[in-house]
Amino acid sequence: MAKISTGLGQAPERGDHVRQDQRGTTGTGTGAAGHPQTGTAAPSAASGIMAGYPEPADKASLRRTNLSVMLRHLRENGAQSRTHLAAATGLPKATVSVLVGDLIQRGLVREGELDRAGAVGRPHRMVDLDGRWICGVGAEIGPDHITVLALDLRGTVVHEDRRALDVPALTPQAALREVADLVADCLSAVADLGMHAVAVTLVTQGSVDAASGTVRVATNFGWHDVRAADELRALLGPGCPPVLVENDAESGALAEYLAAPGADVRELVYVTGGIGVGGASISGGTLLSGSEIGHMKLDRLDRPCACGRTGCWEVAVGLQTFLDAAADPADRVHDRSVDLAERLAELLARAEAGDPRTLAALAVIADDLALGLSVLVDVLNPSRIVLGGYFAVFGRYLVDEAQRFVDRRRISPAAPRVVVAASALGLSNAAQGGAQLTLEPLFNDPSAVQVRATVSHGGPGAEPA
């Protein structure tokens, strides 16, 4: 695994970790995908809202860092008074007031209600992220579905659409046309809300070259060297936001990390179960690039895998193995024209009704899942493992066994306990992570966002242009 360096070593916040890679999602210059970048004064025509400021380098750099610290602190902790922000960030209150004013002018934070809790004297006005103007779009393409959604700055889903699609049966171009349809609908919907989409991240399985926006190999789709970002841009036409491409497990890990409460998750491993099994980890607050954990040799039956080898873990615990064990081929749960969420809900209902075949299938998956997770614990030493995809849907049947197994394998009773949990973000968490990735440059450098012409003083009364 290659560690992706962070660009904000000074920032003490959780969240300064997020993937900063060769596309330059932070740092300087304009990334290969044309995503608006920081550090240079060049405005990005593609985004329309980002602009730089000509300032002495050290002063500009300090301000960028402080604005970023404030914005991330609000994302992590919710609405705060200026006094609390000053105490939490260690910045003088006068500096905090100036920074908050700056962020308000850019439409990134807003003033809200008065903080009367425990206040002595005059109550303080709370400051919070402003979710009204800017959003990021995540588009996930899986073997049997596409999901497109938009998140505002606060991480709230403002638009979501999902469609069942038999991706392996289509050419990459045909599949990407379906994605482009949903993305175009999404861009139109957020524009109707008065919001600006900074970028679109296409999230896919397999190995991805983010710099060129290429899906190198996605065995479960049969894709090889598909220039997905270029194709999607061409389909969306002129004026579309920048398009990035990211691996689904990495996006999912980011979404889980940002959704996880508290600071105890700086070492997190995310494992997602679908037709393929993917994983990514966050270590010391930094997103590590994903690895082919689905192809660890852990299948006790040594069955053939789509990768051309035999005995891969994803053959033992992947969705197809579960479906095959749980239902006959003619059963509706195998019908790829039906949305996976519906098919899984059907199987969950059977499990809850005590259907012996479904429960037996889950018990076998639970055993093999626990085995693989214990290997990941030994190799990666996380404090938390989050299960996503179909594993999360059946969390109550899988998590306990995995937790017991991992506990039993603990080297000593004094060793820190690894917590196994199911994702609470649902089947769209990779798309949510993709959308979060598009917002990262903005959290890294809020000063790259243009001051809103119509917001002179900010505040809840300010209206869009």
Ligand SMILES: [Zn+2]
């Ligand atoms: Zn394999």
